[in-house]
Amino acid sequence: MEQNNSIPPFTQGLSPQGSMTPGLTLFSPMMPYGTGLTPQPVQNTNSLSLLEEQQRQQQQQQAASQQQGGMVAGSGQTPQLYHSQVSTTTALPGNTPLYNTPLTPMTPVTPATPASESSGIVPQLQNIVSTVNLGCKLDLKTIALRARNAEYNPKRFAAVIMRIREPRTTALIFSSGKMVCTGAKSEEQSRLAARKYARVVQKLGFPAKFLDFKIQNMVGSCDVKFPIRLEGLVLTHQQFSSYEPELFPGLIYRMIKPRIVLLIFVSGKVVLTGAKVRGEIYEAFENIYPILKGFRKTT
Amino acid sequence: MSQGRMIEAAFRRMPSSCPECGSSSVVEDDLYSQRQWVCEDCGSVVEEGLLTTLLSDETQGRDVPYHASTEEIKKPCRNLIAGFIRVRAMCRILRLSNDMESEVVSLFERAYNLPNFLHVTITKKEVLGGCCILCVCRQRNWPVSMGTVAYLLGADSSVIGTVYQELIKSLNIKATTTGITDLMESFCYDFKLGPQQVEEVLSETPQRLLDRMSALIELASDTWIVTGRQPLPLLMGSVYVAWQSLNPSARMKYSFTKFCKIGKAPEQSWRRSRDTALKRVSELLEVLCKLGRELPWLRGVPVEPKTVTTLVEDILKHRRALLSRAIQKYQQQLQNQLSETQTTECDDDPSESNRCEPPSSESSDQAECENPADEEATDCQLPPSHWGKSHLFLPPCVKSRKRQRVDVPQLEVTGDEDISDSEIESYIRSPGEIKLYLKAQKELKQE
Numbered sequence: 152m153e154q155n156n157s158i159p160p161f162t163q164g165l166s167p168q169g170s171m172t173p174g175l176t177l178f179s180p181m182m183p184y185g186t187g188l189t190p191q192p193v194q195n196t197n198s199l200s201l202l203e204e205q206q207r208q209q210q211q212q213q214a215a216s217q218q219q220g221g222m223v224a225g226s227g228q229t230p231q232l233y234h235s236q237v238s239t240t241t242a243l244p245g246n247t248p249l250y251n252t253p254l255t256p257m258t259p260v261t262p263a264t265p266a267s268e269s270s271g272i273v274p275q276l277q278n279i280v281s282t283v284n285l286g287c288k289l290d291l292k293t294i295a296l297r298a299r300n301a302e303y304n305p306k307r308f309a310a311v312i313m314r315i316r317e318p319r320t321t322a323l324i325f326s327s328g329k330m331v332c333t334g335a336k337s338e339e340q341s342r343l344a345a346r347k348y349a350r351v352v353q354k355l356g357f358p359a360k361f362l363d364f365k366i367q368n369m370v371g372s373c374d375v376k377f378p379i380r381l382e383g384l385v386l387t388h389q390q391f392s393s394y395e396p397e398l399f400p401g402l403i404y405r406m407i408k409p410r411i412v413l414l415i416f417v418s419g420k421v422v423l424t425g426a427k428v429r430g431e432i433y434e435a436f437e438n439i440y441p442i443l444k445g446f447r448k449t450t
Numbered sequence: 451m452s453q454g455r456m457i458e459a460a461f462r463r464m465p466s467s468c469p470e471c472g473s474s475s476v477v478e479d480d481l482y483s484q485r486q487w488v489c490e491d492c493g494s495v496v497e498e499g500l501l502t503t504l505l506s507d508e509t510q511g512r513d514v515p516y517h518a519s520t521e522e523i524k525k526p527c528r529n530l531i532a533g534f535i536r537v538r539a540m541c542r543i544l545r546l547s548n549d550m551e552s553e554v555v556s557l558f559e560r561a562y563n564l565p566n567f568l569h570v571t572i573t574k575k576e577v578l579g580g581c582c583i584l585c586v587c588r589q590r591n592w593p594v595s596m597g598t599v600a601y602l603l604g605a606d607s608s609v610i611g612t613v614y615q616e617l618i619k620s621l622n623i624k625a626t627t628t629g630i631t632d633l634m635e636s637f638c639y640d641f642k643l644g645p646q647q648v649e650e651v652l653s654e655t656p657q658r659l660l661d662r663m664s665a666l667i668e669l670a671s672d673t674w675i676v677t678g679r680q681p682l683p684l685l686m687g688s689v690y691v692a693w694q695s696l697n698p699s700a701r702m703k704y705s706f707t708k709f710c711k712i713g714k715a716p717e718q719s720w721r722r723s724r725d726t727a728l729k730r731v732s733e734l735l736e737v738l739c740k741l742g743r744e745l746p747w748l749r750g751v752p753v754e755p756k757t758v759t760t761l762v763e764d765i766l767k768h769r770r771a772l773l774s775r776a777i778q779k780y781q782q783q784l785q786n787q788l789s790e791t792q793t794t795e796c797d798d799d800p801s802e803s804n805r806c807e808p809p810s811s812e813s814s815d816q817a818e819c820e821n822p823a824d825e826e827a828t829d830c831q832l833p834p835s836h837w838g839k840s841h842l843f844l845p846p847c848v849k850s851r852k853r854q855r856v857d858v859p860q861l862e863v864t865g866d867e868d869i870s871d872s873e874i875e876s877y878i879r880s881p882g883e884i885k886l887y888l889k890a891q892k893e894l895k896q897e
Contacts, residue, residue, distance in 0.1 A: 317861070342866075377837070382676075
């Protein structure tokens with residue numbers, strides 16, 4: 152385990168390429184409906200699956216309409232799902248491989264499930280919380296004094312709060328050498344950000360390492376695009392749901408498998424939290440979507 | 451071994467038999483601080499230890515903590531007793547039946563002695579009493595809202611919420627949520643509008659008020675006004691609209707505040723949520739307007755929120771039919787609009803499009819005349835491609851989105867990229883900056 156984790160000072164890149172990131176399992180398809188459909192094998196490992204293609208096309212259309220409304224930021228690129236560059240031509244699915252970038256170990260491979268089975272909506276990750284051990288005791292006063300982007304108020308909280316611009320994240324650095332990194336939108340961003348914080352601490356003169364990086368929590372959100380009858384849902388799924396309009400406007404659904412908490416709102420927006428891997432969020436949403444569709448009353 | 455220990459060891463050997471009756475069942479049964487060995491059969495004291503303590507015992511021995519002494523077993527702690535008194539008082543205020551009260555008290559005792567409620571602040575223990583009442587009332591379908599419990603305890607509803615969730619989780623209680631319809635009846639009876647209490651023209655029996663109110667609440671629930679909202683402001687708004695609609699000609703001129711004063715509603719409840727209640731009133735009136743426009747005998751008379759109260763009785767009587775009519779009409783209009791835009795798009799020839807335009811504008815004008823409130827029905831705030839456009843009734847939180855959510859383009863990284871030194875340097879202060887910072891700190895401290 153030592154080989155991945157120690158940072159020799161002033162080297163480029165903290166861990167060798169192709170190392171397995173801890174705690175990530177590939178997204179396994181859930182077949183909750185018992186249809187007996189088996190997932191089709193992916194034809195070409197470099198091309199996107201059917202689902203991703205359709206989603207990408209939808210998003211491109213949305214981006215196009217947004218551009219007309221003048222709301223897209225700067226570069227005009229569509230919001231990305233998994234891969235880096237997107238060509239502007241919308242090719243039909245399964246024709247040619249559009250991407251030459253290799254699949255990174257973090258990217259889950261979604262099997263080509265037919266669109267009518269799945270919801271067609273992919274939850275977007277909004278926040279990742281991760282922890283890492285820098286492996287040495289730190290003097291928080293020195294860090295707060297010598298770093299530009301740090302704040303430290305020992306009377307309020309016993310840690311230095313440090314922020315970096317890219318990826319836009321916040322870190323809590325404790326005197327024991329442990330660090331919590333929050334605010335990233337993907338696992339890779341969280342890892343990169345944690346490494347940058349470790350480098351800053353290194354440059355401030357501490358023998359910081361990068362031990363036991365672990366993703367502790369992932370938060371995703373999406374919109375089912377129809378209003379939901381929360382009172383009906385709490386009656387039929389009483390053992391999982393808690394709906395107290397006097398306390399909170401959303402319904403709190405505690406799914407057992409996978410162990411995810413979902414906040415479901417009347418507007419159709421769903422927030423999923425408590426995941427350790429991306430696949431749990433997708434699985435939880437695919438589980439809840441048919442239940443929510445049952446409470447979609449067209450009024 | 452110390453002296454005290456040696457004496458202890460000497461006493462620790464068990465006497466084997468009782469000299470009086472000869473039985474071998476001799477047990478150690480201490481009397482307070484004196485060790486005694488007593489025969490079980492005849493009860494005689496076979497041997498006893500020292501009554502007084504040695505110096506070594508006093509200096510090196512451990513004190514008996516309160517929870518290990520006999521005191522605690524005999525009497526319940528003071529906070530528990532105070533809690534019982536408070537819980538019983540609240541049950542009497544809420545007029546719960548005797549067996550419900552005893553159920554609450556036993557639940558409170560059980561909950562109090564749980565490890566996660568035993569060592570908490572006194573405030574939390576007080577709130578625990580209220581939560582036990584809430585639990586039992588929900589199990590017995592007795593409508594009590596959290597707001598009522600919060601008011602009785604003088605606590606914040608968020609604190610009540612956390613304690614309540616903890617309670618049902620630790621004791622595995624299954625209690626259903628109190629729906630708004632359950633709270634209606636007790637709410638209605640809060641208003642003193644009987645013929646003896648107010649003038650004839652303003653008075654209303656609770657039953658009539660309740661009937662009208664339940665129809666309004668049912669309509670509100672169908673049109674997404676109820677879900678996800680606090681029940682109290684909506685109840686207040688609907689009782690106001692119900693009261694007005696039962697005699698519109700005489701009562702339209704009374705404002706909401708005036709109505710609450712006439713009905714002598716508890717002031718702290720309506721004052722706090724007055725603004726929200728008025729918002730609910732306007733939402734309710736908007737829905738009533740949308741339905742009122744479908745009344746066939748009106749024939750084009752404009753239906754406005756200010757005047758719709760006169761039509762409420764008719765609207766509520768036929769609400770099912772009016773709802774389905776309004777929705778069907780709306781779907782039809784959407785279809786028409788969609789087909790119009792498609793035909794105008796298909797036209798390449800400008801002359802043809804000129805010809806097509808007048809008829810399309812005519813039909814859209816007609817559509818507008820039929821339903822002038824089409825623009826209101828689908829709020830202009832929504833972007834044209836939004837899914838909400840296809841629904842006539844929407845939850846208000848979807849309609850009035852205050853700020854567009856902008857999705858920032860995602861950063862594509864692998865997590866293992868090189869990190870440039872210059873970037874890291876930008877986060878570190880130069881020695882000059884550090885000096886300036888320390889200087890400023892010193893100066894601020896001197897002030």
